[in-house]
Amino acid sequence: MLALAGFALLHTGLARMAFFELFAYVKGVDILGPTVVRERPTDSPYQRWLETARAEIPVFEGLVIEDVASIALRPWPQMGAGVTGLYLRFADYQINDGRLLEIPAGGSTVSQRHLYEKGVYVIGGSGYTVFQQEGKAADRVEWGPGDLFSVPLNVRHQHFSGGDGPARLLAITSFPLVLNVMADEHFVADNPYVFDERYDGAPDYFDAVENNHDIMFAANYIEDIRKSGLQPYEYRGEGNTTIRWFMAGNSMLSLHVSEMPPRNYMKAHRHSSDAFILFLSGDGFSLTWPEGAYHKRQRIDWKNGTLFVPPTYWYHQHLNTGETPARHLAINSPALVKNLGLRFSDQLDVDVDGFEEEWRRELAKQQREGG
Structure with a gap:
């Protein structure tokens, strides 16, 4: 009789979920939905590299950095004399990673080339990057705060701090993906192949801008994305705007900027690609949770300079509680x-139960504290 009662209990939703969570724990997998799990990589080429690299480079792990402009950095001599930084390994990602670098005044990074793509955002300071394609004249690109550019694949390049103070850069790359595919670090970092179709050394390469679609532009360098014009994107919610850039012929990295109006939010959504999200203006918070488990949501408060990543295939939703628009850069x-x-x-066009009440309470709280 007791066995029959237990069998009946197993068929209730609560018991099924408890059994599923126990199964996931035993198997060492992540629950992404009521019937969906993700097997965690345990011995990928990238993870083997990372375990060795921990002893040599300044690794930072987590989901969020509160302020990329002020977080303390550590010496990273492999990147150049006097260069400090953090290697960003977020959310168990296996496709993309990040590098936060600060180049001292008058200093530079080492010259490098590699078979992974790299998008670079200038957090602060000024300087320039020298690009040298084999057999072509060198190209020099000046940059300053808010600028965004992408390094053409396998082109030798070197960053220089050109001002009186240090220059701080955020780079998002596809190194984990490429290493997982090639399984050979030296092949990735010391390969002579020239991708002429991506970068041929043309003198206007970093100046040209082409509109491919209402919200899609081809460009290799964008000046101050904090001020760049955006296009309506109501798909993410009323009043939302965006612009997307196809940069440097990239096939692995995509870059876009989106903006929410004051006291508004984006619809919750999720995707299967690693995503680094850097907030460029505004004040608010983001929520992230696995499917069917809103009660397990994590809240990330953000401001200008906050860097955040949602775990793989978790829903995430950005909410602007401030009185001004909130803009962010996403590289995925x-x-x-x-x-x-x-x-x-997928995107939730209908908010989860309880969200609207929670949102109204937050707005009221912000109004009380601000007024």
């Missing part, structure tokens, strides 16, 4: 996973 890999047939994404 939707085109890559689409080309692999692994582009899974």
